[in-house]
Amino acid sequence: MARSETFFIRAQVETDVTSEERQEVEIDLGAYVNLGLKQSTLLRVHSIQQQICDSQGLVPTIDGASGAGVHRYAFCNSAITTKRYIDTADPKSMPQLNDDATMYSAAVVGENANTDVDNGQYTHDTDIAPQHMMSGYLVGVDNLYLYAAADDAFAETVFVNVLLECTLESATQSNAVALALSQQ
Numbered sequence: 455m456a457r458s459e460t461f462f463i464r465a466q467v468e469t470d471v472t473s474e475e476r477q478e479v480e481i482d483l484g485a486y487v488n489l490g491l492k493q494s495t496l497l498r499v500h501s502i503q504q505q506i507c508d509s510q511g512l513v514p515t516i517d518g519a520s521g522a523g524v525h526r527y528a529f530c531n532s533a534i535t536t537k538r539y540i541d542t543a544d545p546k547s548m549p550q551l552n553d554d555a556t557m558y559s560a561a562v563v564g565e566n567a568n569t570d571v572d573n574g575q576y577t578h579d580t581d582i583a584p585q586h587m588m589s590g591y592l593v594g595v596d597n598l599y600l601y602a603a604a605d606d607a608f609a610e611t612v613f614v615n616v617l618l619e620c621t622l623e624s625a626t627q628s629n630a631v632a633l634a635l636s637q638q
Contacts, residue, residue, distance in 0.1 A: 469604035481598040494625035498590040516566035528607035534558040
């Protein structure tokens with residue numbers, strides 16, 4: 455099988471700003487990845503787009519600052535992994551890029567300098583989400599896992615949406631080596 459046409463996989467995870475704990479959504483790849491005995495099909499992710507929003511698709515609001523000259527900061531982290539991330543010691547921890555199973559990580563910080571609930575100002579300087587991967591990220595597992603956590607400075611539930619641009623390709627000796635090296 456030669457490379458297929460590009461297609462998109464979408465997923466959404468809803469954060470729990472009250473507990474600030476990591477939330478998980480499983481992305482089923484069973485319809486795409488086939489690790490058969492005769493012919494195996496792998497998924498290659500070429501780019502990942504991320505949206506952080508409220509339930510209406512708008513920028514999430516941040517609680518007001520406690521007084522003049524005081525700023526209120528809110529954060530939201532997200533990650534996609536090829537293995538389930540389990541850290542029972544700290545349910546607020548997030549997968550990091552130094553873990554072989556992590557293929558994507560992003561963080562955004564918002565700031566509200568007003569004393570009322572406002573959308574504030576957002577930056578992505580803490581962790582720039584990848585927009586394009588030169589050769590793509592080869593996936594040979596049945597599921598991906600989307601994680602997100604947001605803190606209680608948000609005045610509403612925060613949603614993290616991702617869009618993965620993908621193609622399918624046959625397993626070869628060279629991409630099997632690439633999978634082995636990426637520790638999937």
